Each structure stands twice: as structure tokens, then as C-alpha cells.
Amino acid sequence: MQAPESDLTMTSTKVYLGHVITPLSSTEYLDYVSGALVVNSLGKIVDVAPWHELKDKYINDSNVQIIDFGQRLLLPGLVDLHLHLPQVSQTGRSGEHLMAWLNKYIFPAEARFADTNHARKIAHWFFDELASNGTTLAVVFTTIHKAATDAAFEVALNKGSRVIMGKVMMDANSPEALTEDTETSLRESEELAVKWHGQGDGLLLYAFTPRFGVTATPELLAGVGRLFAKHAGTYVHTHLSEAKEEIQFVSTQFPSARSYLDVYKGFGIIGERTVFAHAIHLDDQDIKTVADSRSSLAHCPSSNFFLKSGVFLYQKIRDAGCLFGLGSDVAAGPSMSLFNVMKDANYMQPDIWIEPPELLYRATLGGAEAAHLQHIIGSLTVGKEADFIVVDPSRKSGIVDDILSQPTDEILSSLVFLGDDRLVEATYVRGRCIFQM
Template sequence: MTKHLLLGRTLGFSGHPLTQDWADAVRYDPAGGVLIAAGKITALGDGAALRAAHPDARLVDYGDKLISAGFVDAHMHYPQTGIIASWGKQLIDWLNTYTFPEEARLADPAYAAAIANRTIDLAVAHGTTTLTSFCTIHPASVDAFFTAAAARDMAVVAGKTCMDRNAPDNLRDTAQAAYDDSAALITRWHGTGRATYAITPRFSPTSTPDQLAALGALWAAHPTCLMQTHLSEQLPEIAWVRDLFPQARDYLDTYEAFGLLGARGIYGHAIHLEPREIARLAEVGAAVVHCPTSNSFIGSGLFDLIGLARAGLTIGLATDTGGGSSFSMLRTMAAAYEIGQLRGVALHPAQLMWLATEGSAQALHMSGQIGHLGLGAAADITVLDLASTPAIAQRSARADDIWDALFPTIMMGDDRAVADVWIAGVRQGIA
């Protein structure tokens, strides 16, 4: 069995830096090592000691580069890759103008496969080793995404997006088709290799009560699946939900009433939450996902990261491509920092890195498996060059500690900062 020993500065976590002192939650070694074999992390610690203990391991010396768990993107839309950074519009207009016409193109399996492979290539180039994606109503779009990920042995989460109203005719299914197509896809993909299926109503405005009930029944029949959707992204959207569901107590209730609230639920955006919604999400152990570049780009609002963390919610971080304006989790961390500043909170680099790795893994119920630089975790690893551009290099050269050296890369870094990527112990050829 071939073993690889990666040497460099290593950064991992042993706690939750949003709910405890960040300094007590980090594991940093300026001369660390990570041993990988059979796709897993089998040892980590002092680099020199590991080198002496494993002389047969193939050595990869990254010098002063930073070895981290790979980034985990907890909410995105791979079908929107081609329309990322489209001008203007808020949510509903943006969907009608850009998203729906592009998603209709994925009825063509060849086009879906091309976009799926392009998305994964772009994500990996930016250091992302797990994607959580909405697909389209077309089952072939789900097959395309899982197939592209399987070719890299990449852990991904995805599902057929279900809509039976308030969408173009060529992007509507029915309650029965949503159930039947999703059930067939679950049988084909859920738990196959590193694939996890997520039952996926786009959001309650595009599903009738009958479809929401059907998907709730499907989730009850397949409780190990995740369930992903959108929640309280924009104020006009919330008003629309109120008109469509006048009997509902709030937006979350439009899911809860149909069996779509649970511990394995993932709710994207969650910006404008009511106190009852916050309490219920915390009570059931559901996850919300912060999508800061998207929230800024589409003008949605300011996510209350610290407030929701203190309320006990599980929180992931995501690009929300293509409403989000970057494939980079570094840029996403920078946007999270900027939104935090607008709310009066300066997030520490340790907290940002945790969100992009351990936090998102927790949201996906994969703690210890992905996004984790620790024993037994998948060897999904991102190596960062903390001097990747002249501007970053001149700033990091003045750093007093690792955090002062890392923060310029978080704020100004892009794919050039990604020196290398490993997925399931296989080097991806980024360097």
C-alpha cells in the first residue's frame, strides 16, 4: 500500500470556534505532517517524527505552505455555472431572467455532463473538495453530476430540483413525478461510492402543497437522505410565501407542515428568520447555510452568523454559485468577514476556516469524514500558498503569527493561492 507524507504547516480543529474561544479550538503545527494511505488520513503530528516513523512513505514537502482540510461548499447550483456573475436583478427576476432559461438547457444529457465536469474542475481548482448542489428537474442532470464526481472519488451531495408551479412549463414536474424520479435517483445514487442524495424542493413558492407533502413522505421513507431547500432569502420572497400559504405561521412552517423539517435538513440563506423559526431549527438540529457572496450580489441581506450560532444552530458556508459571484471558498470567507463587520462582528481567521471546512461538514452530517484534518477522515486536503501574489506576499511577510499570515490570503486570495489539492488520497494536479 502506497503511503504519502505531506509536510508543511498544518491547521486543524478540535472544537467549535464560534461557540468557544477560538484559541481553544484550533490545532496548528508550524512543522507538521499528514500521513495518508488508502484514501484516509492515518497519522498526523510533528513532521520530522512522522518522517522517521514512516521512511517508506512518499514525501511531499510543501515547505511553509499551509495544509488544511479541503473546503466544503454546503450550498450551490451547478446548473448555474454558465450564468455566474450575470448583471442585476433581485431573486425572483434573477430566476426568471437567467436561471430558468439556463436550467432548461440541462434537459440535454450531454450539456448537463459538460456543465457538471466544468463545475467540478472549477471548484477543485479553488480548493473545494466537496460540493452540495441543486440539480434541475431532469434526472439526467443528477446522473451527470454524480457521475462527474465519481470519476474523482469526490464526496458530493445533490438532488433533483422539484418544481410544479411558478416556473416555466419546461421546468415543471408534478407531485408524483417528483416523488418517483427522486425515489429512483435515491436507489441509484444514495450511498453509492461517496454520493449522498438530498431530496430537493427548490423552495416552497415553486412547489404546491401536494408536491411538498409527497417529498415529505419520500424523506420519511428514506430518512438517511439529506433534504435541501431555501429559506427566508429576501423580504419580497417571504411576502410571496405568506400570500401562497396564508395558513402558515411563518416561512419555515411551509416546510414543517409537510414533513420537511428535520435534523438532516439544510436550509440555504436563512437571513430574515423569525424567533419561532430559529427556535425550531435549533430544536430539531437542522442546519442553515450562510451564502455571503450571493446575499450581497443579489441584495438579500445580512446573515446573523454569531447570533444564530449562539442560538444553537448548525451553520455551514457556501458559494451559492451562480447567485454567488465566485467559485472560491476563500472569497466566500472574505465575504462572510465583510458581512460580519456590517453586523459589528470581526470574525477571526480561525472561525472563517472552520466554517469552510468543519462547519460545512457538520451541516452535511459528515463531521469527522470530510472537512477534517484528523485521523480516519478522508484525505481530502487543500494546500494554501500564503504568498501567492505580490500583494499578498508583501503583506504576509510582515505577519507576526499564522493568523496574520493567513488573513491576507482569505481576504485577497483566489485560485492562485491553491497550491495543491488531494481528494481521497489522490493528488489532483493543481500544483
């Protein structure tokens, strides 16, 4: 076997051989046990099929490099729809409800990002962790600091990571060190969006990132709505209806709004490329608004477990046709591994069973759909960019040695219920290897 390349140069077409599994929908997936994934020099997928169907086409071509992963799995890269870069050092801090936990651990950690050297160091750690967990698209909060956010984008660009990211915006009810002037927050966010949105040939995308309703004035949210409308293709990423105490506070801040979602909607923060994290305590009208507007939800079950925030209305939200995927919500979520989050999404529901193929879909194609990037990533389909991971379930103790010889349903079950970062051998974004064990 040839080792996967790790340099920047891609001069030839590459054929990756392995067990190709890729979701087509929440219930269907393609399954080629002896499959081939063919990627051109631009990082695009040009063929996916059983190897015996493609062998004659590629085997004698001197411009083609064949990389054989044997029985190991080739899966679409994982999509993490919600997590916090500055909190990577704060996982596992003894659980309390949201507001107390923020004040005790998170706000002090974020205040340290005024030191850009510290911020850059943590950004390296963060993007390396993402890659080693097999995450090939992450939707990320940084902190309020412009220089720290610049540094985070620079690190992502250099590592070849794919990210939707933005500077956090907080101008009310925040610790002094994390309270911004409203105009400065809006101006710096716009400068960052202009500088970074679309860089890296589209690997880097910008999200205007008001933290949540608690820490925003009406003027800030109105400004976010204006910037979102003005800068085509950008995102808004924020928290919605996570904890009861938070919701109560927001209702007193914005007494004329019917619900927390209506606060955002009233300022134009709604619709495609709006990502709401958590969205636990929604009523029927809110769920209909999310579905009708094609806004997206980041379901973060591990975090909801940790902070005891409540149970996401999975079945109701799915049946309403809402776009949603999974988020680790590090650091309230203790692990960056989407395999752990898939397991928790099932465990969290007291009454329904979510099948492993659906969980894999939520962490890949479903997440890409929620990010409105399903035409580019999310599945191993001809014409898409080659974001994929190489996975070997037998790397983890507790998973039987011969798992790769078992039926695919059994393999998916072992991934979802026993998987973690130890399973990921290599991670590719747009055909470039960004992590290799």
C-alpha cells in the same frame, strides 16, 4: 520534491510534509509549522504531528512515500454548503432582486439542461472548478432533469468528487419548460436517490431538492417529507427565507403556516440532514426551531450581497447554537472560492467582527458539522478521511512574498481577506489528488 500522484492507484502510505493548520472548533486550531499528514492506502489519516516526532517511524520504510510541500499550507478541504451546478455559466449577470434575476437569467439557463450532452459538458466544467477552488464537499442543486442529474453524478463519480446532490423539484409557479408533474418529480427523485445515494463508497450522497416554497405544491412538499423519512441517510436541500418578495408569496400560498420555516416543518422537512440555504429573515422562534431540530443553515453572504437580499443574523444564530456553514450560491454568488465567501461573511456584518480562525472553521469543520459528516471530514484528524488542500498564499499578488514565514494568525488573515482560487495548488479527496496546478 516528488510530484503528487494523480492516478487512481494508492499502494502505499504517504507522508505529506508542510505547514499543517486545522480547526478544532470555531476558536481553536492545531498548528504544526513543520508538520506531517500521514495518509494510508485507503485514504484515511493515520498520523498528524510535527514531522520531527514522526520521522523515525516513517523515514526508512520502503512502503512509505514522502511528499514535501515545504512551507506551504496543508488545510482541510473546503465545504460549500450551497450552490447550483447549471448556473456555473451565469455568474456576474447584472444584479437584480431574486425573482427577476431567476426569470431573466437562471430559468432559461436551467431549461437548456433538457439537452443531456449540454448538461454533461457543464457538469465537467463545474466539478473541475470545484476541485481547483479547493472545495472537497459541495451541496448541489442540479435541474429538474433526471438524465442531466444522472450525468452529473456520473461525472462526479469519475472525477472522485465528494458531493451531496439532487434533482431540483418544481411543480408550480414555474416557467413551462421547468414545470414538472408532481408524481413524476417524486418518482424520478426516488429513483435517483436509490441509484446514487452512497455510491463511490459514500462519496456521493443524495438530497431531495425542492427548489423553494414558491415553486412547490403542498403535495410535492408532502411527498418530499415522505421520501426523506423513507430513505435513511438522505438529505433535503432547499432555500429558505431569502428575499422579502419570495417570503410574501409563500405566505399567500401556505396561509396557515406561522412562518416560511413552518411550511417545511409541517411536511416533515426539518431535522438532521436538512440544509436550508440563506435563512436571512428568521424570527426568534424560527431560530430556536432550527437549533432544537439540528437542522442546518447554509450562509451565503456573497449571494446576499449580490441580490441585496438582506443580512444573515450571524451572531444571533451562532449564539442560539444553530449548525451552519458557508455556501457560495453560484451563480448569485459570483465566485466558487470559499476564500471569497469567508471574506464576505465578515464584510456583510455591519456590527460584528468575525475572526479569521472562525471563518476558516465555518468553511471546513463547521460546514462538515452542518452536513452531519464531521466524523468523516472537516478537519485533519486521525481516523478521518484525507480531504485536504495544498495552499500557497504567496501565489497571489497583493500578498507579501514572505507570508509563509509570518505568524500563523497573519497567514490566516491573508487567506481570508485576500485569498481566492489562485492560492490552491492541489486538492485531495479521500487521499486521492483530484486537482493539481
